[in-house]
Amino acid sequence: MEETRKTILDQPPTSDPASLLLHLPPSAAAPAPPQIMLTEEGNNSCSYSISPSNEASLFEFIVPGRVRVFVRLRPRNTEEMMADADFADCIELQPELKRLKLRKNNWDSDTYEFDDVLTEFASQKRVYEVVAKPVVESVLDGYNGTVMAYGQTGTGKTFTLGQLWEEDTSDRGVMVRSMEDILADLSPITDSVTVSYLQLYMETIQDLLNPVNDNIPIVEDPRTGEVSLPGATVVEIRGQQSFLELLRVGEAHRVVANTKLNTESSRSHAILMVHVKRCVVESEDIVFSENDDTSHLTKPSKPLVRKSKLVVVDLAGSERLHKSGSEGHMLEEAKFINLSLSTLGKCINALAGNNTHVPFRDSKLTRLLKDSFGGTARTSLIVTVGPSPCHRGETSSTLLFGRRAMKVENMLKIKEEFDYKSLSRKLEIQLDKLIAENERQQKAFENELEKIALEAQCRIAEVERSFADALEKERLKCQMEYRESVKQLEQKLVLSQERHDCNGFVDDRGEGHTLSSVDEVAEVKRLVENESKRRKAAEEEVENLKSQLGKYTQAEEGGDEEIIKFCNILEDEANQKKKLEEEIIILRSQLLQLNFEADQMRRCLESESSGNAFPAMDSSMSQVRNSQTGNGQKASIATLFEQEENQKSIVEAGGLTSLLALLRRCEDETVRRIAAGAIANLAMNVISLFFLSSTCMSLSLQHCLYFTRIL
Ligand SMILES: Nc1ncnc2c1ncn2[C@@H]1O[C@H](COP(=O)(O)OP(=O)(O)OP(=O)(O)O)[C@@H](O)[C@H]1O
Numbered sequence: 001m002e003e004t005r006k007t008i009l010d011q012p013p014t015s016d017p018a019s020l021l022l023h024l025p026p027s028a029a030a031p032a033p034p035q036i037m038l039t040e041e042g043n044n045s046c047s048y049s050i051s052p053s054n055e056a057s058l059f060e061f062i063v064p065g066r067v068r069v070f071v072r073l074r075p076r077n078t079e080e081m082m083a084d085a086d087f088a089d090c091i092e093l094q095p096e097l098k099r100l101k102l103r104k105n106n107w108d109s110d111t112y113e114f115d116d117v118l119t120e121f122a123s124q125k126r127v128y129e130v131v132a133k134p135v136v137e138s139v140l141d142g143y144n145g146t147v148m149a150y151g152q153t154g155t156g157k158t159f160t161l162g163q164l165w166e167e168d169t170s171d172r173g174v175m176v177r178s179m180e181d182i183l184a185d186l187s188p189i190t191d192s193v194t195v196s197y198l199q200l201y202m203e204t205i206q207d208l209l210n211p212v213n214d215n216i217p218i219v220e221d222p223r224t225g226e227v228s229l230p231g232a233t234v235v236e237i238r239g240q241q242s243f244l245e246l247l248r249v250g251e252a253h254r255v256v257a258n259t260k261l262n263t264e265s266s267r268s269h270a271i272l273m274v275h276v277k278r279c280v281v282e283s284e285d286i287v288f289s290e291n292d293d294t295s296h297l298t299k300p301s302k303p304l305v306r307k308s309k310l311v312v313v314d315l316a317g318s319e320r321l322h323k324s325g326s327e328g329h330m331l332e333e334a335k336f337i338n339l340s341l342s343t344l345g346k347c348i349n350a351l352a353g354n355n356t357h358v359p360f361r362d363s364k365l366t367r368l369l370k371d372s373f374g375g376t377a378r379t380s381l382i383v384t385v386g387p388s389p390c391h392r393g394e395t396s397s398t399l400l401f402g403r404r405a406m407k408v409e410n411m412l413k414i415k416e417e418f419d420y421k422s423l424s425r426k427l428e429i430q431l432d433k434l435i436a437e438n439e440r441q442q443k444a445f446e447n448e449l450e451k452i453a454l455e456a457q458c459r460i461a462e463v464e465r466s467f468a469d470a471l472e473k474e475r476l477k478c479q480m481e482y483r484e485s486v487k488q489l490e491q492k493l494v495l496s497q498e499r500h501d502c503n504g505f506v507d508d509r510g511e512g513h514t515l516s517s518v519d520e521v522a523e524v525k526r527l528v529e530n531e532s533k534r535r536k537a538a539e540e541e542v543e544n545l546k547s548q549l550g551k552y553t554q555a556e557e558g559g560d561e562e563i564i565k566f567c568n569i570l571e572d573e574a575n576q577k578k579k580l581e582e583e584i585i586i587l588r589s590q591l592l593q594l595n596f597e598a599d600q601m602r603r604c605l606e607s608e609s610s611g612n613a614f615p616a617m618d619s620s621m622s623q624v625r626n627s628q629t630g631n632g633q634k635a636s637i638a639t640l641f642e643q644e645e646n647q648k649s650i651v652e653a654g655g656l657t658s659l660l661a662l663l664r665r666c667e668d669e670t671v672r673r674i675a676a677g678a679i680a681n682l683a684m685n686v687i688s689l690f691f692l693s694s695t696c697m698s699l700s701l702q703h704c705l706y707f708t709r710i711l
Helices: 017-023 076-082 126-142 155-164 173-183 240-253 329-352 364-368 391-403 420-503 508-555 561-607 614-631 639-653 655-665 669-710
Strands: 004-008 036-038 047-050 056-065 068-073 091-094 098-102 109-113 117-120 144-150 192-201 206-207 269-279 304-314 378-385 409-418
Touching: 017 364, 068 091, 068 126, 068 391, 098 391, 109 391, 117 126, 126 144, 126 155, 126 269, 126 304, 126 378, 144 155, 144 391, 155 173, 155 304, 155 378, 173 192, 173 240, 173 269, 173 304, 192 240, 192 329, 206 364, 240 269, 304 391, 329 364, 329 391, 378 391, 378 409, 409 420, 420 508, 420 561, 508 561
Parallel strands: 068 117, 068 378, 144 304, 144 378
Antiparallel strands: 004 036, 004 047, 047 056, 056 409, 091 098, 098 109, 192 206, 192 269, 269 304, 304 409
């Protein structure tokens, strides 16, 4: 993997990785401030690595970390006190100098320096704090960590690491104390801790929590080199008590045997794997406003998570077969134990000597511990030794193993990843809320739409009803008015005819009848005008209703059948209205004609009443008669008015006035008779003329009546 490595400027490079490690508290391993620069890979300085975005880890923070080695001296046991009572311990510890002396003989000894030496009086608490606590803190900061115990059989490896407390809580070993610290530091809401407990027995990995799982494979990530054990039981730890129960179950399944050197000698390597997952960025949560208004949703956060692993390895003890007295199956076990331990020693030698090849693959133990030695974990190794000079050789090789392990350099790596799971959970919650909100809004919108549609339908129906009512009323009104008008006209016509008939026998009342006819015509005109006004008002009403209907029709575009029906009705009404308008025009023209005729008649009658010239009148009368006899009732009004004009001129010539004056003045009986006869003739002519005019008027009225009936 190509990595971009950067060095923190304010962290001076050091030639001594150990000193750097000592001066770098776990908390200092947090992601660095942005004062960074490029540096060579492998430099003994802090490195900050940003992974490509397509990789699982978001970024890595790398610091060098040598394997730290501690020595713990077990106190003499009962046998040793008895057997070696006369001999001094083969080891002399100098804790203040962090070193020890291994006696070769009475006058010579070898001195070994370690990261610390723990006397036989060191409490379990002190051992934990010196050896394991820094590793546990690193794990809580996101690094992988390993605490491992190595030593001759019966020197206290299991006592140091796996001791549970039965009576005295102060006896608690590293495993229990580590979990106590982890549980105390993690947040039960955002963080989690899971545990697997396994044993490597005769090159087979068995699940101590579920012994049926007895051939668990080791899988190595080719990209990161990380080792995992798929198939191992993983238990989430919620409290210390449940963890203790788990350890008890595991211990019960661990293979132990009674040897000459240890009554409860572990015949397997025990491996406790503690996986810690913690949220390091308390990112902005999805915030909903108090009234749960989703419009206030903030951008979803990208929570970061650190995944780390603490591995506690209680190795089986190396043993000299002649000393342990292992035989048969135990001998086989011892061979496997010694083989795996010697492979571990070879790997450490190779790593310490910076060899290009490290034989990790030679045993399952070294494959499992690959990350702990020369890998990315912070590793503490506690080597346990006994004080007995009988085992000086084993103690010496143990100390040499420890010394070599001190040379192994690890590159501690912190990895942070996006917590996609948690992000996905948050997004799912947000999505659910958004979907619910959307559904709520959709429903509200649909309800509102339904309500509006219902209201619109009601209003349209109302408008249609009122429009239909108004239209019907208007139609009835018009009909009634027309009927009334026709009736009135008919009555008037009948009256006029009756009057004219009566007037036919009254010789000198023509003037009075003429005036009556004029009034009637004026009345008819007024009625027609009123009718026309009402029609106009009705048309305006129809237009108004049409425009209202148009609006509602627009609002309900694509509207329903009722509206289409309504439009058809409206169109019919418009056609009807058009017809009515045409008829009104015809009526008007009829009225004009009537007026004209009436006017002509009036003038004719006025002429009659003002006098006549007999010869002219005779001729005109004879023309009228001729026209009456020749063409029947079809005499044209124009011809009649021409004659009327002639008649008028004759009368104006002074005929009737002169005759009346002559009649009054003349005493001659013959002349008076002739004058009276002439006046009578003249009167007859006038009446005849009036009768003709009346006939014409009657014809016009009949004509009018005919049209109004059509309506
Ligand atoms: N520091 C100590 N103080 C008191 N007793 C101890 C100490 N270390 C070990 N013992 C005792 O020594 C005995 C052997 O210890 P333990 O079983 O832990 O050794 P071991 O190294 O695990 O042996 P093996 O490799 O055979 O499993 C036990 O009875 C244990 O209680």
